[in-house]
Amino acid sequence: MTSINTEEVYEVDKLTLLDCSKIKLSKEKSGYLTLEYDGKLYRKVSPTRLVPFISKTTYISLSYENNEKEFREIGVIRDMRELSDEQYNILDSYLEYKYYMPEITKVYSIKDNMHGAIFVKADTTSGEKTICIRDWYQNFRMIGYDYLYVNDADGNKYFCPDIHKLDKKSRLVLEMFT
Amino acid sequence: MKLCISKPDNADGEIIYSLPYDFTAEGKAADGHFCATKQKILLYLNGKPLKEYNISDFSEFECRQQIGTSMACGITAEGETICFCAFTQDKFLRFAELLKLLDYYVRTGEFVIEADADEPVCPKCGLPLDGAKECIFCTSKSKTMIKLIKRIAPYKKYFAIAVICTILSESLWVIMPYLDRIIIDRYVTPKSAEWAGFAAVVITVVTLLLLAGIFEFFNMKSSFKVALNLGRDLRQDVFRKSQELSMNSISKRTAGELINRVSSDAAKLEDFITANGKDAIVKILSLIIIGVLLFVMDWRLALMTVIPVPIVFMIVSKLFDTMAIRYTKVWKKGVTHGETLHDILNGIRVVKSYGNEVREIQRYSECSEQWAKSAVRAEIMWYLTMPVSEFILTIGNFFVLYFGGKMILNEAMSLGQLIQFTTYVAMLYEPIRWLIQIPRNLADVSVSAGKVFEILEEASDVRDAEDPVELDIKGDIEFDDVYFGYKVYNPVLKGISCKINKGEMIGIVGHSGVGKSTMINLILRLYDCTQGEIRIDGVNIKDIAQKSLRSQVGVVLQETFLFDGNVLENISYAKPDASFEEVIKAAKTANAHDFIVKLPDGYNTRVGNKGYQLSGGERQRIAIARAILHDPKIIILDEATASLDTQTEKQIQEALGKLTKGRTTIAIAHRLSTLSSADRLIVLDKGRLAEFGTHTELMRAKGVYYKLVMAQRQTTKMKKAALPQTAAEA
Numbered sequence: 059m060t061s062i063n064t065e066e067v068y069e070v071d072k073l074t075l076l077d078c079s080k081i082k083l084s085k086e087k088s089g090y091l092t093l094e095y096d097g098k099l100y101r102k103v104s105p106t107r108l109v110p111f112i113s114k115t116t117y118i119s120l121s122y123e124n125n126e127k128e129f130r131e132i133g134v135i136r137d138m139r140e141l142s143d144e145q146y147n148i149l150d151s152y153l154e155y156k157y158y159m160p161e162i163t164k165v166y167s168i169k170d171n172m173h174g175a176i177f178v179k180a181d182t183t184s185g186e187k188t189i190c191i192r193d194w195y196q197n198f199r200m201i202g203y204d205y206l207y208v209n210d211a212d213g214n215k216y217f218c219p220d221i222h223k224l225d226k227k228s229r230l231v232l233e234m235f236t
Numbered sequence: 237m238k239l240c241i242s243k244p245d246n247a248d249g250e251i252i253y254s255l256p257y258d259f260t261a262e263g264k265a266a267d268g269h270f271c272a273t274k275q276k277i278l279l280y281l282n283g284k285p286l287k288e289y290n291i292s293d294f295s296e297f298e299c300r301q302q303i304g305t306s307m308a309c310g311i312t313a314e315g316e317t318i319c320f321c322a323f324t325q326d327k328f329l330r331f332a333e334l335l336k337l338l339d340y341y342v343r344t345g346e347f348v349i350e351a352d353a354d355e356p357v358c359p360k361c362g363l364p365l366d367g368a369k370e371c372i373f374c375t376s377k378s379k380t381m382i383k384l385i386k387r388i389a390p391y392k393k394y395f396a397i398a399v400i401c402t403i404l405s406e407s408l409w410v411i412m413p414y415l416d417r418i419i420i421d422r423y424v425t426p427k428s429a430e431w432a433g434f435a436a437v438v439i440t441v442v443t444l445l446l447l448a449g450i451f452e453f454f455n456m457k458s459s460f461k462v463a464l465n466l467g468r469d470l471r472q473d474v475f476r477k478s479q480e481l482s483m484n485s486i487s488k489r490t491a492g493e494l495i496n497r498v499s500s501d502a503a504k505l506e507d508f509i510t511a512n513g514k515d516a517i518v519k520i521l522s523l524i525i526i527g528v529l530l531f532v533m534d535w536r537l538a539l540m541t542v543i544p545v546p547i548v549f550m551i552v553s554k555l556f557d558t559m560a561i562r563y564t565k566v567w568k569k570g571v572t573h574g575e576t577l578h579d580i581l582n583g584i585r586v587v588k589s590y591g592n593e594v595r596e597i598q599r600y601s602e603c604s605e606q607w608a609k610s611a612v613r614a615e616i617m618w619y620l621t622m623p624v625s626e627f628i629l630t631i632g633n634f635f636v637l638y639f640g641g642k643m644i645l646n647e648a649m650s651l652g653q654l655i656q657f658t659t660y661v662a663m664l665y666e667p668i669r670w671l672i673q674i675p676r677n678l679a680d681v682s683v684s685a686g687k688v689f690e691i692l693e694e695a696s697d698v699r700d701a702e703d704p705v706e707l708d709i710k711g712d713i714e715f716d717d718v719y720f721g722y723k724v725y726n727p728v729l730k731g732i733s734c735k736i737n738k739g740e741m742i743g744i745v746g747h748s749g750v751g752k753s754t755m756i757n758l759i760l761r762l763y764d765c766t767q768g769e770i771r772i773d774g775v776n777i778k779d780i781a782q783k784s785l786r787s788q789v790g791v792v793l794q795e796t797f798l799f800d801g802n803v804l805e806n807i808s809y810a811k812p813d814a815s816f817e818e819v820i821k822a823a824k825t826a827n828a829h830d831f832i833v834k835l836p837d838g839y840n841t842r843v844g845n846k847g848y849q850l851s852g853g854e855r856q857r858i859a860i861a862r863a864i865l866h867d868p869k870i871i872i873l874d875e876a877t878a879s880l881d882t883q884t885e886k887q888i889q890e891a892l893g894k895l896t897k898g899r900t901t902i903a904i905a906h907r908l909s910t911l912s913s914a915d916r917l918i919v920l921d922k923g924r925l926a927e928f929g930t931h932t933e934l935m936r937a938k939g940v941y942y943k944l945v946m947a948q949r950q951t952t953k954m955k956k957a958a959l960p961q962t963a964a965e966a
Contacts, residue, residue: 089261089307089319102317110303127922155263156325158304169688178354195568213325217303233608234561 067101071162072146074133078118078140079134083148091152093120093132100132105153108134110203114153115139162218165228170194176235178208182216189216239334244269251278252349253334258367259305259322270308270321270331272338274347277310279320291319294342297335301328309333343689381678384505384685395514396457401455402518405448413659415441418926421652459514467506470688474498477691482698482763496574500735508681512674519667526664532650533657540633541661543740545668547805548625554623554671560682563728567683571606574601576603597671633661659668698764704781709788710773710871711900713759718768720751720758727766728754730923741901743911745944746920752904755920756872759902761785772870790868795877796859799851803832804839810866818865826861827891828854853884860891871896873903877910885910908938910946917941 064180082094083103090102100122108117115138121131150197160182169177190211191198197209200221202215208216218224221232239253247254250273260266260281269280270515278412279286294310306328309319341347377439388395415437423434470598475498528889580587580596587596597770636658645651713736721727728751736742744752757763758770761777770777775784790810798806807822808814814822825830831854835841843858845848850858856876863871877885878890894911905911919927919941926940 082484085262087261087319088317089263089322093960098406154257155305155322156302158259195571210326213301213328216327234564 068077068130074131076133077133078137078145081135081141081145083145083150085148085153090122091148093122094130103132105149105156107157110157111205111207114157115150118149119155157215159215159217160187162208162216162224164225165231166199168231175211180216183206187215194235198235206232206236237331237333239337241330242269243271245284246282247271248273248278250274250543251645253337255323255327255330255334257321257323257327261307261321263322266321268321270334272334275617277320277338284591289320290759291338291342294318294338295608296342296626297339300813301325301326301595304329307678308488310338313662327554337890381682381685381687381763384509387466387469388462388509390469391462396464398455398458399512401451401458403515406518406522406938407446407525408448408451409663410522410660411444412441412531413656413663415444416659417650417652417656418518420655421650421653424856425651433873455514456504462514463506463509466509467502470502470505471498474502474691477694481691481694495578495685500570501576501688503687504681504684508677512677515670516926519670522669523664523667526667527662530657530660530664533653533660537636537657538778539633540639542629544628548629548668551621557619559614560616561612564683564821565610566607566614567687569603569610573603573607576600598621618863625672628668629672630665632925633658636661650838653745698761700781700784701779704784705775705779706784707773707775707780707788709785711869712736712771713771713870713900713902716769716771718758718765718770720754720763720767722754722763722767729758729920730764732768732925734918734925734928736902738917739898741896741903741913743914744902744904744920745908745917745919745941746926747944748906748936750920751923753874753918755918756874756902756904759870759872760789760791776793787866788869789872790863790866790870791869791872791894792856792859792895793861796855797860798843798855800843801835802840802842803858807865810862814865819861822861822865823858825864825891825894827887828857828861831857845925851884853888856888857891858887860895864895869900871901873901873905875904875906877907889913908945920943938958 076095080096081092084092084094086092086101088102090104093100093103100120103120103122106119106121107114108119116136118135118138120133121129124130135141135149136185138149141149156173158223162180162182164181166179168179175190175192176198178191178198180189189208191208192211199207201207204220204222206218206221209220210216221236222227226230238256239254243251243254248271249270251271252273254269254271257268258265260268266281268282269277271280275291277289277291279288289310293312295313296310296311298309300307302308302322305322305324307322308331310318310320313319319478319796329498331590337348339388339703365809397741417433418437423430423437478494478498527538527542530541558866576599580600587593640649640654640657642656644651655727661801715732715734718729718732720728734756744755746752758765759777761780762783764778772780799809804816804819807819807828811818816839820829823832823839832839832841860876889910903911911917914931916928916930918925919934919939921940927937927939928935935945
């Protein structure tokens, strides 16, 4: 029986890379995950993508809050593909849900109201939408040359991994704003 | 806020609140409803009941914001967290409000039934207005241009002079071809030697030219007056607005972007108004006059000249959209360029100390290059299309020459008449060319106009009350159940209540990010608290005029900003009308006088852009002198001595001691020893006020403060232990 981790010593300056074969994740009622690792049990574990714009499945940090509500990192998974299929699916579905971000697949039109807001009519993986973006030069921006990152007025996020792969009309519409 | 959006079918009749959700607690995409009655939380999935919970089993409710989704959670009396459901961020505000109401219910036993308050929506498109006067989606572009034109109003006298002078000089030019015709028909072709008549015509020509010159002079003089004043007004308004906006709005933009808006965008509008505002009237008038003249002279020839015009207009209007795209790109690249420049120059010390000059030169060159490239692309597009449309436009001229020539040979027209006609045709093309250019100019300037008016019309979210109080502050401060978050529903401070007495020195301690600086920002009213009240001498801070409040609060920050200027100017910044003696007294009290005396030019020593020539301690003492001169009733010290060594800190502490004597002081310091002179300490923990009392009381309580002190002592010990070793190594 694994005991709940009550470790006092927390080495803040040490990077722990987790051994994927020892990781056992499961879902829990709180909406977070439970992790069994190296004979220890961690509750309310929250995985974080360390480089969400570069990679979705590598460098995933697993952390929890201790009783004092202090942040504690258990360690970092270097590459999720080293996990077993079952474990991979649990973690991946959790991450996909935490980082829920529809992908933009087609852009029909963009209207600029000349007051800092734009309205993007687009097809996304969660259906056709008119996305309202305030302060668009902050919230509708390119990361590198290909990745489009969108943060709408409600705080919903959208992305397009490579705008150059969109159809010609979408690219033309996007040209003015990227 | 509407908290009953849609109820599931066959829902429980007692449901008061009901919101749709998108994910189950396990993170699976779902179509469900989160409902609340007075006793229960009911979860529905696809219209069918899924789970139910007793509200009384929970001690707390909260909304947890993740990256793309958020969770609605409850914490049971046993401390277990239960996630009910999750949803996309557009539902966040409603869920947060609902859970706040439920949380209030379990804490106080009072169930608030919030009436579905009206959420004003745009009558045109139905989007929520969010407190704005106009719908941001429906505001038209032409309105922006009208607003711009309205700005001429104060200078209408000069504007009218400019317009009248231009009309006069233009009409003189219209007479010229007629005189040419007389010269050719009467004196050149028949080779007559009637000198008197010829001389009279020549004198008229010279007089008209002179007159035209005079009108042109007055036109230019008035035009520039209007343009320069207008530009100045715009720049000043944008700048004033940038100063008036709350910290919240300001921090959304980079300094480089604001600089761009104050200087280059306003300048572009200034140019546009001078060049096109007056021209619009004049060009349209001359188009009509010359057009009428041409048709009166010979309608068939006139028709030949104007036939190609619609074609050219069609080509150009097609261009308009593309041009708008290109110019927005140019604008964006220009802003990026400005920002990069500002960023690099601001961080020049870091650049130099890491030896990264070459890399930064490269970064800058790239930006500059991209800006130039985008501008070239925009212009190339324009200049590729222009010759073609110019050719089509003037094609009528060839027909006129052909048929006109024939008419002369048939003696249906005189040579003078044809020359007069062709001169008018050439004159007609000028306003047409201008009209064609308008889309390009409009595209260019509407980008800048949009950016400028966006700032000018932004409503500050920290506003003075309707009838603000000018308060003579004594120094009592009271926090009453204050909640605040930089994002409304992510509170940094939760339920802070405390009373600070006049003349007391209060230290605020806690881990970094716990909300210490936020508390101070709230006292300064750089932000407004989202819930609760802050009172100064019993008056709600929102009712006090901002100017009155800030003029009585003095601030010494960790990083002192000294303006480009001398020591004297920097000290008297707080009180520009202070006498020199007052300044010296303040400097003396701040222990600054002695080092100022040693500076090469005394109080007139220039301290550079950020006062780099002075040491950190010296700069800090100037800041203290500034605060002393300000004679504030409340003093705020935000890590005032954090960047100084212990020796200097002592001197500064001494100066601060004099400053804070008898005044309400609130100090933040990481180094707890710095707060040894504090009367009482506020200990913040996870956004809440954990402890409030004297050092001795808190140490005895062995709570959060005690732990902090112990942790710091340990680090100090460790440092001391490490010291001899390092010394030996050295």
